[in-house]
Amino acid sequence: MLASCGASRPARPPSESAPRAFWVATSGDDRAAGTADAPFATIARARDAARAVRGPRDVVVRAGTYSLAAPLVLAPEDSGLTIRAAPGERVVLSGGMRVGPLRETKLNGRRAWTASVPRGAWFRELFVSGERRPRTRLPASGYFRPTELPDVTETSFGKESKWLEGQRRFRFAPGDLKAWTNLGDVEVVALHFWTESRMPIASVDEKERLVTFTQPSVFRLTEGFGPATARYYVENVFEALDAPGEWYLDRSTGVLTYLPEPGEDAATTEVIAPRLEQLVRFEGKPEAGRFVEHVRLRGLELRYAEPRDVPRSPQAAVNVPAAIWMRGTRDTTLEDLVVRSVGGYGIALAAGCERDRIVRCDLGDLGAGGVQIGEQTLGTFPTGDDEVIDCRVHDGGFIERSAVGVWIGQSAGNLVAHDDVHDFDYTGISVGWTWGYKPSAARRNVIEKNHVHHIGRGVLSDMGGVYTLGPSPGTVIRGNAIHDVADFSYGGWGIYFDEGTTGVVAEDNVVYRTQSGGFFQNYGKDNVVRNNVFALSREGELVRGKEEGSISFERNVVYYREGELLAWNWKTGDFRFDRNVYWNAAGPVTFAGATWDAWRARGMDAHSIVADPMFVDPERADFRLRAGSPALAVGFEAVDVRDVGPRTR
Numbered sequence: 001m002l003a004s005c006g007a008s009r010p011a012r013p014p015s016e017s018a019p020r021a022f023w024v025a026t027s028g029d030d031r032a033a034g035t036a037d038a039p040f041a042t043i044a045r046a047r048d049a050a051r052a053v054r055g056p057r058d059v060v061v062r063a064g065t066y067s068l069a070a071p072l073v074l075a076p077e078d079s080g081l082t083i084r085a086a087p088g089e090r091v092v093l094s095g096g097m098r099v100g101p102l103r104e105t106k107l108n109g110r111r112a113w114t115a116s117v118p119r120g121a122w123f124r125e126l127f128v129s130g131e132r133r134p135r136t137r138l139p140a141s142g143y144f145r146p147t148e149l150p151d152v153t154e155t156s157f158g159k160e161s162k163w164l165e166g167q168r169r170f171r172f173a174p175g176d177l178k179a180w181t182n183l184g185d186v187e188v189v190a191l192h193f194w195t196e197s198r199m200p201i202a203s204v205d206e207k208e209r210l211v212t213f214t215q216p217s218v219f220r221l222t223e224g225f226g227p228a229t230a231r232y233y234v235e236n237v238f239e240a241l242d243a244p245g246e247w248y249l250d251r252s253t254g255v256l257t258y259l260p261e262p263g264e265d266a267a268t269t270e271v272i273a274p275r276l277e278q279l280v281r282f283e284g285k286p287e288a289g290r291f292v293e294h295v296r297l298r299g300l301e302l303r304y305a306e307p308r309d310v311p312r313s314p315q316a317a318v319n320v321p322a323a324i325w326m327r328g329t330r331d332t333t334l335e336d337l338v339v340r341s342v343g344g345y346g347i348a349l350a351a352g353c354e355r356d357r358i359v360r361c362d363l364g365d366l367g368a369g370g371v372q373i374g375e376q377t378l379g380t381f382p383t384g385d386d387e388v389i390d391c392r393v394h395d396g397g398f399i400e401r402s403a404v405g406v407w408i409g410q411s412a413g414n415l416v417a418h419d420d421v422h423d424f425d426y427t428g429i430s431v432g433w434t435w436g437y438k439p440s441a442a443r444r445n446v447i448e449k450n451h452v453h454h455i456g457r458g459v460l461s462d463m464g465g466v467y468t469l470g471p472s473p474g475t476v477i478r479g480n481a482i483h484d485v486a487d488f489s490y491g492g493w494g495i496y497f498d499e500g501t502t503g504v505v506a507e508d509n510v511v512y513r514t515q516s517g518g519f520f521q522n523y524g525k526d527n528v529v530r531n532n533v534f535a536l537s538r539e540g541e542l543v544r545g546k547e548e549g550s551i552s553f554e555r556n557v558v559y560y561r562e563g564e565l566l567a568w569n570w571k572t573g574d575f576r577f578d579r580n581v582y583w584n585a586a587g588p589v590t591f592a593g594a595t596w597d598a599w600r601a602r603g604m605d606a607h608s609i610v611a612d613p614m615f616v617d618p619e620r621a622d623f624r625l626r627a628g629s630p631a632l633a634v635g636f637e638a639v640d641v642r643d644v645g646p647r648t649r
Contacts, residue, residue, distance in 0.1 A: 019056035019082065022046040026064035036060075043072055043083060043093070051077050058082045061300070063089035067096075071278045076290040076328075085299035095276030095323075096127070096304030099256060102266035107241060112259050113266050117273060119254035123306055124235075124399055125343050125367060126247050126256075127272045128264070132341065132365055132398065136240035136248050138176075143191070143231035146170035147209070149221055163225055166197065166216035170229070171209050179204045181238045185251050191488070192230035193219050194315060194426060194462040195402040218312050223489055224461055231488075274306035274343060278321060284328020286352030286381040292326075296333040306343030306367065310400075316407055316430055317400035318376055320368040322348035328381070332356045343367035343399055349374070352381035358388045360646070366396035369403030369424065374411025376433050378441055385413040390646040397425040401459060404467075405452070409433040410441040417448040420645040425459040427467045427496075428452035428482070434470025436500040437525075443503075444474035451645035455485045456492050456515070463487065464496025464520070465511070473503030473526075481641040483621065485514040493520040493543070494534070497551075502526055510623050510641045512536045517543035517567060518558075525549040525574075531637055533623045535559040535615075540567025550574035555636050557613045559623075561586040580608040581631045585618075609634055 021036070024046050028039035040046045043059060043066065050057040057080065072093070074081070085091040102113040126133045138144075148171040180186055183201050188211070190197040197217035204211050221230045234240075238248045238257070247258040258271065279302045284292040302323055311319040322345035324334065329349070339346040339361065346363035349356055349372065363370040370393035374383045393405045405421035406429045408414055421428045429447055434440035452465040465482035468475065477495060485492045492515030495506050501524035510533045511518040518534030521527065522545035534541045534556065540563045542553070547569045558565060558580065565582060570592040582589050589610050591599035596610055614629040616622040625631060625638050632638070 019058040020050070020053050021058045021060055022049050023060050023062070025062040026066065042066065047072070047074070047078060047081070047083075050081055056080050056082070058084065060084060060086050061091045062086050063091060065092040065094055067094050068276060068279060071276060072280045074280070074282045074292055074295055076284055076292055078295060079291070079293040080295070082296040082298065083300070084296070090301065091299065092301045092303055093279055094272075094304050095274060095279050096272040097275040099271040099273050102269065102271065104266055107257065107259070110242070110259060112241075112257055115256045115258075115271065117249070117254050117256050120251060121249070121254060121273070122251055122308065123249065123273050125274055125306055125341070126258070127304065127341055128245075128258070129270055130341070133245050133247055133258070135235045136237050136246050138234040138237055138240050140243070143233055144172065144176045145231055146221060146229040147173050149229060150210075152220060163193070163220045163222070165220055166218055167221050168216045169210060169212040170221055172211055174209065177204050177211050177234065179206055182250055182252055185236050185249065187235045188213065188232050189235060190217055190221055190230045190232040191401065191460060192217070192221060193224055194460050194491075195219065195313065196400065196460075197221075197312070218314065272304055274304045276305045277307045278323055278325055279305050280324045282326040282329045282332065284352060286328040291328050291330045291352065292332065293330045294332065295329070296335060297337060298333070298335040299337070301338040301340070303341045310344070313400075313402065315402065316426065317368045317403035318372070318407065318409070318433075320344045320400050320403065322346060322372060324348070326350060326353050326356065328352040329356050330354050333359060334361060335359045337361045339363045340365045345369045345372050345403065346393070348372040349383055349386055351375055351379050351383060353383045354385055356386045358386075358391060360390045362392045364392065364394045365398070366403070367399035369396050369400075369405055369407060370421070371406045372409070373407065373414055374409035374433070374441070376409055378410050378439060382441065383411045386411070387415045387417070388419060389415065389417045391419045392646060393419060393421045395423045401425040404428070404430045406430070408442060408445055412441055412443045412445065414445045415448070416450060417446065418645060418647055419450045421450060421452045422454045423457070424455055425457055426455075427463045428455045428465045430467045430469070431475060432469040432472045432501070434500065437471060437502065438500070440471040442470060442472045442475070445472065446475070447477045447480065449479045449644050452480060452482045453484050456487050458486045458488050461487045461489045462491035464493045465514070466494075467496045467498060468501045468504055469498045470500045471502040475504045477504065477506040477509060479508045479639075479641065479644070481644045482509060482511045483513045487515050490516065492516045494518040494537075495520070497521040497524045497527055500524055504528075505530070507531050508637075508639050509533070510639055512621060512623070515539060517541060519543065520545070521549070521551055522546065523549045524551070528552045529556065531555045531639065533557050533559070533639060535618060535623060536561065537563055539563040541565050543567040544569050544573075544575070547571065547573040552576045553580065555579045555634065557581045557631050557636055559583050559585065559613060559615065559618060565589060566592040577604040578607050579634045579636070580605060581613050581634060581636060582608070582610050583612050607634060
């Protein structure tokens with residue numbers, strides 16, 4: 001188990017010999033010697049040369065962009081290898097293809113460019129001068145909604161058309177959908193519950209206003225458990241091209257059409273489409289006892305990859321592959337990497353990845369999420385004791401809206417610390433992948449000193465800044481700053497203990513400006529919430545779903561001015577409150593509809609107080625305590641989260 005967030009491990013086995021260096025440059029030649037004066041042209045060639053050498057080896061890559069013909073594969077025979085950028089030089093590994101030549105034309109009187117791509121090519125991302133550009137979208141802003149779900153006979157939870165059963169068709173409002181050009185290239189994207197459904201169109205009957213899809217939605221096409229139909233929008237419609245920066249791909253002809261922005265020149269502008277699905281693959285063989293060990297990637301920038309034919313995910317976009325995929329690795333280090341402009345997750349540690357470190361990496365502009373650790377099932381080859389520290393994981397969900405910043409599945413002993421996780425449409429950090437109290441490998445995970453913010457962004461529902469699922473004994477959520485979590489229709493929580501969460505401690509966190517609640521326990525047992533600040537939620541501060549399980553709530557400060565202190569279900573069950581401080585800056589404090597005296601008569605909060613905690617400036621998110629704060633008298637220990645997020649070197 002990791003003792004602290006300052007833990008570190010050697011990147012390679014101890015050795016008295018200096019590493020043998022193999023050099024790579026864009027001006028190099030794979031027939032050369034691979035020296036500084038006669039470098040190789042590709043990293044793959046340098047890797048192959050390094051395999052013939054024993055002991056530590058370095059592949060040193062000079063500045064430039066390296067277009068990968070295939071993912072770079074690292075195998076057990078590459079153990080001990082470091083691949084690094086030359087000091088102070090920018091090295092980009094690209095899985096994209098340059099689109100061109102760009103031909104000037106006109107479209108409905110507007111300036112447009114066209115270019116040929118391989119016929120049958122399919123991508124949802126395009127990058128112009130390094131910036132992501134949007135596919136055509138209808139409506140241009142906001143959403144459509146189905147007018148009828150003809151195959152749904154009941155929209156109440158648990159009835160005939162259950163919420164987890166998808167649909168292949170719906171009726172639409174007049175004019176929303178049409179039998180557009182190349183209808184098979186058009187996708188409907190429905191946002192419902194906590195996920196998205198991407199549904200290619202099979203047919204549109206404009207007279208009957210009925211659209212049919214090639215595959216069903218993930219869940220019922222309602223907003224949530226009630227009858228309101230889901231929001232949706234439409235992508236890749238040629239007739240919708242009308243704004244600078246938009247593009248459309250016609251797969252049947254292999255023609256890309258783009259409306260340039262002011263100042264863009266077809267002769268000099270770089271347009272990139274993703275070509276590879278992944279960029280780097282660590283291919284250990286844990287089933288044979290052969291691991292990729294003590295490998296380091298350092299100082300590289302990886303761009304432009306998009307997975308194809310991704311299986312749909314029930315939650316968290318867990319089936320979406322990553323640009324850097326690892327299996328059967330031990331003691332590897334990904335250090336000072338930049339992973340940007342990719343269509344899936346940034347990094348995935350799959351089966352048999354142990355004691356690996358992701359350090360000071362910047363993962364952003366992501367089609368899905370940042371980091372995946374572990375698998376969805378209890379596997380034969382455990383993944384665990386991995387670290388994600390001092391990283392920036394941000395701006396994701398451009399394609400898979402339900403993706404997560406950092407996801408830990410069936411995995412134990414991991415440390416996620418001092419990271420800045422922000423701007424995702426679903427959850428920030430997620431731990432566990434077991435519904436209810438069934439067996440789980442998630443345990444002893446530490447989520448510590450992270451800055452998690454601007455989560456949900458009003459797009460999906462039922463998410464958390466930090467989210468747990470299933471038994472996770474020994475897991476600690478400690479010292480994090482979590483704020484600005486906003487749902488669309490329900491469930492924008494700061495710390496969210498979902499189904500079966502067991503044995504988790506949340507302590508010393510500051511959680512504020514959430515939509516639905518600073519803390520929510522759906523159901524679970526043996527959980528402890530202590531010495532936290534929960535402040536300024538809009539609907540409720542402390543929320544409980546089912547009246548079952550157990551929880552201890554002690555030495556917390558709760559400060560609010562709207563909504564409820566205790567929301568939903570607090571009438572019965574095994575919960576314990578004591579030594580807390582409560583304050584309503586806008587009126588009297590009530591406890592699930594009860595007065596202070598009635599609440600205490602139930603045996604709650606015997607040593608707690610109702611008093612202004614005297615924060616320095618709560619409206620500006622400064623929740624330090626001023627001198628003389630009454631919170632100190634009940635045992636609350638001052639929390640200062642100014643040191644959250646990545647540390648400077």
